[in-house]
Amino acid sequence: MQFKRIGALAFLLGFGLYAQAQTIDEAYNQKIKEYTTDTRFLPASVLNLVDHPSIPSPSKHFGQIIGAPGVMHHTQDIYGYYQTLAKASPYLQIKQVETTEEGRPIYMIVIGNEESISNLDKYKGYMDRLADPRKTDSQAAEEIFEQAKPVYYLNGGLHSTEMGSPEMLMELAYRLITSEEKSIKQIRDKVIILINPVSEPDGRDKVVDWYHRYSKHRTEWEDGFPRSAPYWGKYVYHDNNRDGLQVSQALTKAIFNIFYEWHPTVMLDLHESVPLLYISTGTGPYNEQVDPVTIGEWQIMANHDITTLAAQGMPGAFTWAFYDGWWPGYGIWVANNHNSNGRFYETFGNAGANTYLRDLSNARYAGDPATTREWYRPDPPTEKVYWSARNNVNYMQAGVLASLTYAAQNGEQLLRNFYQKGVNSIRKGTSEGPRAYMIPADQRDPAMAAYLVNQLRAQAIEVHGDKDGNYYVLLDQPYRNLAVSLLSEQNYPKDAKFPPYDDIAWTLSYLYGVDVKAKDSIDFDRSQLTLIAEDAKYAGKVNGSGSNYFISYSAQNTVLPALYWIKDQNKSAEMQVLENEFVSGSDTLKAGSIWIKDLSSSQADELTKKFELDLLRGGKAPSNEETHPVTLPRVAIYHNWFYTQDEGWSRYTFDQRGIPYTSIDKDDLKAGNLNSRFDVILVPRSRGEASDFIHGVDSRFGPMPYTKTAEFPHHGFPDSTPDMTGGPGFTGIENLKKFIEAGGLVITLDNSTKMVAETGITRDLEPYTASGLFHPGSVVTVKAKDSSSPLLYGYPEVFSIFRGNGPLYRVDLAKRDEMVLMYGTKVLKDEEPYTGPIMGMENPNKKLDKKDSEGKPVPYVRSGMVRNEQTIIGQGGIFNIPVGKGRVVAFTFDPLHRYLNHHDAPLVWNALINWNHLGD
Template identity: 25%
Template sequence: MRNLLNRLFLGILFLAVQTAWAQIPTPKEHFGFGIGDDYQLATFTQTEAYWKKLAAVSDRLKLTVIGKTAENRDQYMLIVSSPENLKKLDRYKEISTKMARAEGVTEEQARAMAVEGKSIVWIDGGLHATEVVGIHQLIETIYNVVSRNDQETKRILDKVVILFTHANPDGQELVSNWYMREKDPAKRKNDGLPRLYQKYIGHDNNRDFFIQNQVESRNMGNQLFVEWIPQIMYNHHQRGPAGSVLAGPPYRDPFNYVFDPMMVTGIDAVGAAMYTRLNAENKPGFTRLTGSSFSTWYNGGLRTTTHFHNMIGILTEIIGGPTPETVPLVPERLIPNNNTPFPVTPQKTWHFKQSIDYSVSLNYSILDYAARNSDHLLYNIYLMGNNSIKRGSGDYWTPTPKRVEEINVAYKADQAKTRPRGGETPGSGATGMFRGGGEIPSKYYNDVFELPAKRDPRGYIIPSDQSDFPTAVKFINALVRTGIQIEKSTAVFTVAGKSYPAGSYIVKTAQAFRPHIMDMFEPQDYPNDFQYPGGPPVRPYDAAGWTLAFQMGIKFDRILEAFDGPFEKMPYGQLQLPVGKVASGSAGYVIKASVNDAFVAVNDLLKAGAEVYRLADGTFYIPQSAKSKSIVEKTSKELGMQIGAVGKKPGGTLQKVAPLRVALWDTYGGSMPSGWVRWMLEQYHFPFSLIYAKEIDASDLKSKYDVIVFVTRAISAPSSRDSVMNAMFAGRGPKEEEVPEEFRSTMGSITAAKSIPQLKKFMEAGGKILTIGSSTGLAYHLGLPVRNAITEVKKDGGSEPLQGEKFFIPGSLLSVSVDTAARASWGMSPKTDVYFDNSPVFTVSPDAIANGTIKPLAWFPNASPLRSGWAWGQAYLQGGVAAFEANVGKGKLYAFGPEITFRSQSHGTFKWLFNQLY
């Protein structure tokens, strides 16, 4: 009888388990196809519905909304763990953040929390929506983790809290619908998307994470840097290098010198778990190190910004898609080496499902590693944070190539002084330098490298009395969003003999996320990197230098000694707003031209019909009225602006400000630089229209517009291929008849034959054209007396552009001198940092300057303008013109070689755009 009851009980239990299992719908049951089936993509609408189904039936999953997207969809993060862990999420989140910040946590407490806590692992998908493996592997992995009951999955659920995050819902909806629009699967393709898959910035949504301009970046950044601070984050991308299946960790040099070494070796450890699992499962084709172009130098990516927060940030780039493809033959990748231990052989057909299976295996490898090493991961992130606090609390020197070179220079100088007349270098025993190059006496480390004046700062002070304090607070909020502890002075204080006003901000470096603080304030020093000595340069992965404080034009002081004062610590994640104030004056109000937010106020005033004028130095004057008073007070309160007042109307010439009809160039498929400017113009309340090549070619532009803005890559300089200057979409993409009617007007490219004459006619009739970056090539098409300054004379007496072996400046910050008296430069600083990416530089005819045809606005005054990044051959820049304005008929051309609107980070140069829009 007892055996019968036992069998009955087991039978009931089995049925209960089977019933519970049956409650978890498979992807095929929901979508109508399996994830990874050829020619099938899931939309976000379908995915959202599936996740809601899973949340309703699974006790392993908590569905959360972390915010809204740019197109107002819900952005989801699915928290997956054991039912027991989900009941204690608040505690595990508390442990994770305490360990990461390492504040006031003793060694004993850290070890106890490492045992008690659960490792937190972030896995995302879909950031770059055309890389469709990303979101589909996320769907498949979530299904596996909530439905499987094998021992590995149970161990993962017990020891790990997983944050599965959808990085770009809007993009998934657009891309999947575009692909699936064809009924015939054989005709399905993702080529020729009609617009950007993130409303404003498309692919650049992975370049937004140290400033977090976009709402999706802010949603994810808040979870990563404030709410959870995971120990591992995994960012899925495409595509792998030709002849491989995927690229992954560890990555090639250089890594950023501010990192804790445990973060770098942590990447190595997780990477080993990943490719070892693939090898064990007979999944070849994983390449690493110099097998791909990916490094850990850059900050700003979804993955890379986590590196500066002591997180083990993982990136993979995999092949594959719903339309079957091939693995091509690349002979040099067939030989196993340290980059690719297990090469993949050429394959005629590679199916979507293979990429999904690889991705699920990679996810499980990371989750299994985190489960087996949960206590180590928690304790190690504590150690890294504690190391950062110690470095920020004492004297520390971050090693960089320039600092190391100072040792070599000093040593060689001393050797030259002491070398015998015969020229032979004397030996110096065990501490000396070997004749072939070797040891240098250690005193050079102590006397040169560890110079007290060159040690890292203990903190930074951002005075509240700087000319554009609202922009400084935007910088502070970028730090806040990335989890940095901010302090604010409650009274006047003095540090190092200098007095600072109340309301100033203080950022101390004795924090766990010190690497990120240093990276936002200090210059990056990218090493000289060439394919071989004297050979061409190796381009960095994205930018070489980006120091955000420099880009935004922030005034700050580096403090080398420990300091304190009447400082109040701001809660983590609490955004700051300066206190606005409107002065009293019977005649009206004045706003300094140096304040970027002044343009918000002016645009709101103009929209309301209020009068606005500019004084001779660019200051805005707003006559007193009930209408202007209301708007000025509202703007001051909302933006924290200090607005002055006058008791009588200012003397001198007043220029009335009127809104202009502004057109911003864009192209079919969407331009990211144009999208960034579109976002900027909306933020600063400028009215504008988008203009495309067809309209430029076909219409009387001056009857509709006063200003046309061309961003980089809209126009290029004349060449043998100048019949089509916007080459981004020329000769590829869909045919017009394949495109929905609503997008056909956006097709076409700027051409020399049709577009240039219309643009010239527009300026001659009084229009203004503003060009940025490569679009300054319009100056050559117009025949203006300027030429490329970065050239050398050939043997035949002609000239040619300098090759990369002599001149190469990839994505870096340079200092220029600015003509601040020029109307175009009102409000700018005399010395301004600009973002330069092998940008145009001009030599202007002296006669053109003398007769007023061309007016230089910015130039390189010396041979060493580099502020942050890498500038090989920068001496060639000396005397070169970075920006100018030119008269063309009744109108003007404005040419800005540097990227003055770069990713909406370069606030210090925004006024070069804004000043031209009135």
């Protein structure tokens, strides 16, 4: 074996010193070269791994190098390797930070020199002090800059089909703890590296099984075969990188836990989708609340990495033309939102370890072909690329090494920037408006106000309270910019050249239905406020006296689960819905309020606490003519096998709310007899056309089992099937129609309305194309068309909802009573009253006041942006359509979007509470 000199510095072997030349693993080198398809894809920085005498390399541990064809590792194997490294090296530690919904651990790896590893608490303390300039003045900060080290957080494996980063990070970790090469030692000595090697372990194991079960045998990339298991996490698929505002999933909590413990100066998320290496900056528009220092860092670091790869002769690295930089809910934005720097890579992945001929001729980014030379891409790839897993590892690792080198060489500047951004935030909170936000105690849904407080606190935003139950967000705090971003309206520029990458509005007051007041001056006594130090919870109470209990309904999210709880606790309890206003003592209960009979006082007290609801007691009871009974439905949530994203969010919402349901699929529809099992079937939003809903995954690939077996133990959850291919077919669609005709209710959300509108289940709904409409996720105004409809109980006549791009439907004028809710406040032209002359009779409209009787019009867009909004004004948001004895309730937006628009969700809960009383 050939020996090569790597460095003259002493090398730490185990716990003793050894000053000999390091041995290069030439066999590993040869395999890297063998598995790399082009010498231009092989940078010098990824060669020459050390052949360490006591720390096993990936090839010694696994028997194969990283990036070997056909080799993908499960999480247990990946974590096992890091545990071996931790035992063998003083430079690496491993720690569990979270447990997934399916019970798998999420680990964090820490790498640094021996001094860093021995003093981790000290370095965490430095970062904690820099994170809050209120407790660290400029002089103290200068002392910390001299002593602290930048913390660099690498996040891998978030999207499960992007399989290369969990592999690459193992090789990187080995390199960082064994090599004495100058640049590696500089990184190890001057940077503390955090690695989250598999941030989605549940999905990783499912997709590795999928690869070995199906994809490994494919020879063509563009053959149409599904590249992924149908599920990643228990609930969330690709949207696991859209959970940064909700912080609802375990993997997001793990990312936040790591960030808050360490306050890393840079966070780099490793993704795969774009050839050959995209380094994030984005086309803009950038989020308005991002500190300009961060934006400058994005540019500097991206160009540094591109330059470093170019110096090694690597083509295809670029920046700018992918993504925008607007939406703050990605995983890495925990960094951008908290005065750090969040970045990401997109390398070219093959969803496994096969080598494919990839065609780039039709790929375009920001309007430009992916293969043209541009100012942001100085060395483009060719139109066809023969691409391997090892190529992907090379690009990703070379980029990461370049970025870590930047951190090692510019650590003090990164620390200064991190501190300065906190200073800037506090200064803006004292010199610019608003100065504070107030969340008044009087809310239509007090539980959601408490939830908002808790969500702000989950983002490390300080919230104070007063003795009257009001909450305050004072903006002279380090995360002032994030607070303003979450609580103010978004104004996405209409003239933006490129379409937004994701939702463009997230104003939490609108999404939660909570009244929040911006205050430009401090007109309250700050000394009387107390910092909220634990989760807020509304303390519901019972008022009045009498044997009848009432819930005054204003579309609170916890009413439906409370009703299920009542029935579970007290089988004899009766619940009725008030169909008209009812006066009980000094209280006026609106339509939709709930009358509860035979509830014990102890149960009433427990209900108020458990569900954060107020109860009224009264002696007077409504008449039977004024109410209808609550018959709590047996609910099914339907999922297909070609797109489980939004169905997962729906299941998550139901589980969080405590609403029972059964998950069903195509086989249940084909089996029929649905009314014997269910009263309501919810069809969550899904991609696809009507043919996809009928036929599902292409049957030419079948049979394709998704079942748990000894060989593939990670499949079969959260649902299983002997064959994913095919759909319910025409038989299943007909059975769904029979279910409705026999008295069942089907609720369709957003795009899934195609399943009923374009398959013949109902012929009342006609597709409508709004010319020129561009409607990315924004908060918009809607108005009741039928204020008496139970679907709108608890809502005012005009309110706001969240809507993204999605299909629209309309009904004929003669059936316009089926439209329950409309977009905007102005009716369609065919509904405008005729005010002209009428031959043969005196004009009945001549006395009409033609002035706007509604006063100042309500703007359609509350937060975000919509182009050509006039084309959607007056169109239907919710339809209530009779089909035989049953109903279809069709939404043209998603009221259960990503567990985020909680204000809209009770529109679904209303349908469930009143499922058998939605019409004559």
